[in-house]
Amino acid sequence: MRILLVEDDSMLGAATQLALRDAAHAVDWVRDGQSALSALLGTRYEAVLLDLGLPKRDGLTVLGELRARHDPTPVIVLTARGGIEDRVRGLDAGADDYLIKPFATDELLARLRALARRKGGQGQPLLSNGILELDPATHEASRGGQADGADGAGGADGATRLSAREYALLHALMTRPGAILSRADLEERIYGWNEEVESNAVEFLIRSLRKKLGQDAIKNVRGAGWMVDRNAHGTGQPT
Amino acid sequence: MSTANPDTRRPARSLLHRLWAATTLIVAVMALGTTAISYGLAYQDAKEQQDLQLRQIAGLARRFGELPRAVLQPRGEDIDADTRIVVTHPGESTGGLRLPGTLTDGLQDVIVGGATWRVVVIGSGQDRLAVAQRTGVRLDGAIDGAIRTLVPLLALIPLLMLFSAWIVRRALRPVWRLGRELDVRDAGALEPLATDAVPGELRPFLASINQLLTRLSQLMRRERRFIADAAHALRTPIAALSLQAENLARMDLAPEAHRRLESLHEGMARIRVLVEQLLDLARVQHGEHPLRRPLEPAKVLRQVIEDCLPVAQQRHIDLGIARDEGGSILAEEWQVYLLLRNTVDNALRYTPTGGRVDLAVYGASDAALGRELIIEVCDDGPGIPPRELPRLLEPFERLEREDAPSGSGLGLAIMRNVARNLGGRLELENRPAGGLCVRYRQPALPLTEPH
Numbered sequence: 001m002r003i004l005l006v007e008d009d010s011m012l013g014a015a016t017q018l019a020l021r022d023a024a025h026a027v028d029w030v031r032d033g034q035s036a037l038s039a040l041l042g043t044r045y046e047a048v049l050l051d052l053g054l055p056k057r058d059g060l061t062v063l064g065e066l067r068a069r070h071d072p073t074p075v076i077v078l079t080a081r082g083g084i085e086d087r088v089r090g091l092d093a094g095a096d097d098y099l100i101k102p103f104a105t106d107e108l109l110a111r112l113r114a115l116a117r118r119k120g121g122q123g124q125p126l127l128s129n130g131i132l133e134l135d136p137a138t139h140e141a142s143r144g145g146q147a148d149g150a151d152g153a154g155g156a157d158g159a160t161r162l163s164a165r166e167y168a169l170l171h172a173l174m175t176r177p178g179a180i181l182s183r184a185d186l187e188e189r190i191y192g193w194n195e196e197v198e199s200n201a202v203e204f205l206i207r208s209l210r211k212k213l214g215q216d217a218i219k220n221v222r223g224a225g226w227m228v229d230r231n232a233h234g235t236g237q238p239t
Numbered sequence: 240m241s242t243a244n245p246d247t248r249r250p251a252r253s254l255l256h257r258l259w260a261a262t263t264l265i266v267a268v269m270a271l272g273t274t275a276i277s278y279g280l281a282y283q284d285a286k287e288q289q290d291l292q293l294r295q296i297a298g299l300a301r302r303f304g305e306l307p308r309a310v311l312q313p314r315g316e317d318i319d320a321d322t323r324i325v326v327t328h329p330g331e332s333t334g335g336l337r338l339p340g341t342l343t344d345g346l347q348d349v350i351v352g353g354a355t356w357r358v359v360v361i362g363s364g365q366d367r368l369a370v371a372q373r374t375g376v377r378l379d380g381a382i383d384g385a386i387r388t389l390v391p392l393l394a395l396i397p398l399l400m401l402f403s404a405w406i407v408r409r410a411l412r413p414v415w416r417l418g419r420e421l422d423v424r425d426a427g428a429l430e431p432l433a434t435d436a437v438p439g440e441l442r443p444f445l446a447s448i449n450q451l452l453t454r455l456s457q458l459m460r461r462e463r464r465f466i467a468d469a470a471h472a473l474r475t476p477i478a479a480l481s482l483q484a485e486n487l488a489r490m491d492l493a494p495e496a497h498r499r500l501e502s503l504h505e506g507m508a509r510i511r512v513l514v515e516q517l518l519d520l521a522r523v524q525h526g527e528h529p530l531r532r533p534l535e536p537a538k539v540l541r542q543v544i545e546d547c548l549p550v551a552q553q554r555h556i557d558l559g560i561a562r563d564e565g566g567s568i569l570a571e572e573w574q575v576y577l578l579l580r581n582t583v584d585n586a587l588r589y590t591p592t593g594g595r596v597d598l599a600v601y602g603a604s605d606a607a608l609g610r611e612l613i614i615e616v617c618d619d620g621p622g623i624p625p626r627e628l629p630r631l632l633e634p635f636e637r638l639e640r641e642d643a644p645s646g647s648g649l650g651l652a653i654m655r656n657v658a659r660n661l662g663g664r665l666e667l668e669n670r671p672a673g674g675l676c677v678r679y680r681q682p683a684l685p686l687t688e689p690h
Contacts, residue, residue: 102481102511
């Protein structure tokens with residue numbers, strides 16, 4: 001992946017560039033907003049890592065100008081100001097994602113992979129958390145990626161077809177890996193407005209999903225609900 | 240310094256009272272003046288009237304000769320001594336009045352028997368005739384005239400007082416309204432006051448207040464900027480250091496080097512947590528005026544579990560919700576998040592590997608405060624020695640225990656600040672069976688119909 005890194009802090013810039021090169025990305029590094037805009041005029045990048053606090057032109061101005069000239073290059077905003085307002089401002093200005101400093105290398109690489117997948121061109125991208133993959137087009141789920149050692153039942157590579165409700169439930173969980181959804185949250189996703197809710201439907205669906213995808217595929221958080229792991233270590237390059 | 244001398248400092252009197260005193264004084268002076276003048280004029284009038292009357296009677300008496308005695312001496316009771324007119328010959332006694340025979344012709348004042356009489360003498364020789372009336376009647380007339388002037392003027396005083404009270408109240412109503420507006424205003428709201436409805440005399444004062452408000456809000460903005468800048472300045476080098484350490488870890492290193500790198504990682508993780516907590520503390524210290532919205536603490540609790548779960552799983556701690564009765568409070572979400580996040584972080588830190596942390600949300604009725612919502616975090620760690628409990632909510636305080644895991648103690652200060660900002664109460668209590676319970680109580684919102 002060819003990446004433009006825009007970061008004025010030399011120590012952080014150097015460390016980020018090295019980390020990305022170690023992961024086999026081609027990285028051009030500029031230190032101010034003006035140079036970033038010039039670089040983007042001449043070269044096609046697959047992603048831009050954009051610090052917000054930049055000299056000459058700040059990150060938001062760069063982003064605004066980039067979008068104003070209809071440049072669709074995906075942008076991940078790097079911000080040290082973790083305030084909600086800053087994130088919202090960044091996303092409103094046309095950023096595709098944001099990372100709050102300090103961030104781990106793995107997190108950065110995972111966001112870049114996700115970006116690549118989203119911009120990959122398919123109508124409906126695969127959902128993945130590094131362990132499970134879910135294809136919204138075919139309603140098929142599989143244990144993709146590297147199941148770290150202890151994988152449960154279910155063919156490691158064979159995709160399993162899910163029923164409509166199983167799919168709805170897993171889709172809800174896979175949309176935000178790491179988020180806990182309560183029983184009420186899940187019931188809302190798998191039942192229509194006028195359908196009668198069966199008392200232990202959620203447990204039943206989760207049991208059958210675990211049978212198909214492995215016991216550890218869906219985790220229970222006592223008293224709070226269910227989740228799928230957020231796993232930044234997964235390589236999960238979809239094909 | 241005269242300003243520091245308490246004797247010279249008198250509380251300023253009310254505007255209305257000053258106005259009252261001034262109008263009363265002015266009206267009183269005017270009343271006295273006009274009364275004096277009208278007394279003088281009325282006296283003059285009465286005197287001329289009396290003289291005219293006496294001359295006419297004298298003229299009549301002379302034309303008709305001797306008047307019947309009944310006229311000269313009317314029955315005394317129904318005519319008061321002051322107004323009685325006596326017709327007599329000088330030197331003779333009529334009706335108890337004896338005028339000296341030496342009176343000259345014309346008008347004169349004569350004192351007879353202690354009373355002053357106005358007398359007119361006409362004619363000559365045996366026919367000399369005197370008509371007399373006491374001068375007191377003139378005074379009566381003058382006093383009557385003066386009173387007729389004075390009374391309406393005095394009646395004006397209460398009327399003017401009422402009227403000025405009305406004007407002052409009307410004029411100052413916008414000021415009182417502004418005062419009330421300031422009272423109920425959220426102290427974080429520092430927009431200038433509207434000056435258009437206020438009397439012109441008060442506008443400079445209000446303009447000064449508005450300048451003060453502007454300066455204050457600039458100051459607050461600067462402080463918030465400072466916190467954000469500090470966050471930026473601290474996080475960037477930490478990010479660089481962590482990335483460099485990770486870059487190093489990917490290299491082919493000797494096992495010993497890897498071990499040393501691992502402790503470097505741990506040190507940096509601690510710095511990262513410390514910086515985040517310091518920034519959080521700074522934020523909650525500036526969060527005295529939360530933007531309150533109805534909020535379900537159970538939802539925030541779930542968010543906290545999501546964020547704390549990796550640590551809990553790593554140490555095989557069973558983190559979960561033991562009791563959830565739902566309910567809402569009025570609060571600012573990020574503050575509640577920081578409160579619960581730090582509470583759960585602390586619980587996880589002091590809970591041994593393989594332990595259990597229970598979270599709960601439930602309602603309780605307090606006699607004084609009504610219905611409260613309680614958010615509870617209980618661990619099964621060692622608890623806290625009772626004598627340390629009160630000290631624990633100070634910044635940088637933490638348990639002085641050799642086996643205590645490293646932590647800055649800032650978490651407790653953040654929790655205490657949030658509790659104060661939101662108007663809730665924080666309680667620490669050792670469980671009888673071992674472990675610590677931290678409870679946060681805040682008045683609950685009335686239950687609404689589920690939609």
